[in-house]
Amino acid sequence: MTDAALQTTVRIDAETPADAASVEALVMAAFGPGRYAKTAERIREHARVAAGFVAREDGRVIGAVRLWAITVGDRPALFLGPITVSADSRKGGLGADLVQACIDHAGQTGILLVGDAPYFGRFGFRAAPDARLQGPVDQRRLLWLGEGEPSGIVRPA
Numbered sequence: 290m291t292d293a294a295l296q297t298t299v300r301i302d303a304e305t306p307a308d309a310a311s312v313e314a315l316v317m318a319a320f321g322p323g324r325y326a327k328t329a330e331r332i333r334e335h336a337r338v339a340a341g342f343v344a345r346e347d348g349r350v351i352g353a354v355r356l357w358a359i360t361v362g363d364r365p366a367l368f369l370g371p372i373t374v375s376a377d378s379r380k381g382g383l384g385a386d387l388v389q390a391c392i393d394h395a396g397q398t399g400i401l402l403v404g405d406a407p408y409f410g411r412f413g414f415r416a417a418p419d420a421r422l423q424g425p426v427d428q429r430r431l432l433w434l435g436e437g438e439p440s441g442i443v444r445p446a
Contacts, residue, residue: 299383301390304341304353311350312343312373319373328424329403332368333357336445339367342390344374344383351378354387356394359401361420362441367395369402388412392434399435401443406432 304312316324324330336357344352352374356367369391374383391400392412401420402409409432417433419440433439 299344299346299351299378299381301342301344301386304343304355308341308343308350308353312341312353312355315350315353315373315375316371318376320371324371327403328422328426329368329370331424332359332422332443332445333370336368340391340394342387342394344378344387346378351375352383352387354391356391356400358446360441360444360446361399361401361417361439364399364439364441365446366399366401366435366439367391368443369400370404385412395434397436399433399437399439401439402432403427403430404432405430409434 336359339356339358341353341355343350354369354372356369359366359368372384372387401417403426412434414432414434417431417439418428419438420431420433420443421441422443
């Protein structure tokens, strides 16, 4: 058997309704029930999914990310997260591929997220000091990618 025969193909696809259980299982494995206590989860509970992407390997969902419809002040935007990749598939850049799928999908619409500036900075995300989540959040981790500076309360659209 050649090395090529041992390689598997990973694809980034749009999430479908049939992927929901697999995505939820990945998110729960990565973040556990503690995710429900996070302010970001309060936004996701009330926002509609604007887009979702999954990473598939041989038909199995091994990574996922979603974009949620929000407003920042009166500005329409997207809220990215959570990003999750199965434990046995990390370290291959799959998380970055999922983030890039979101950026490509968003076009000119700004994206807000709560995350690590060193990781997301490589995609162009920067601090969003004037955007405010309604609940506790480390303001240094609130990041924006888009034109201008978002300002105001973040709400589900």
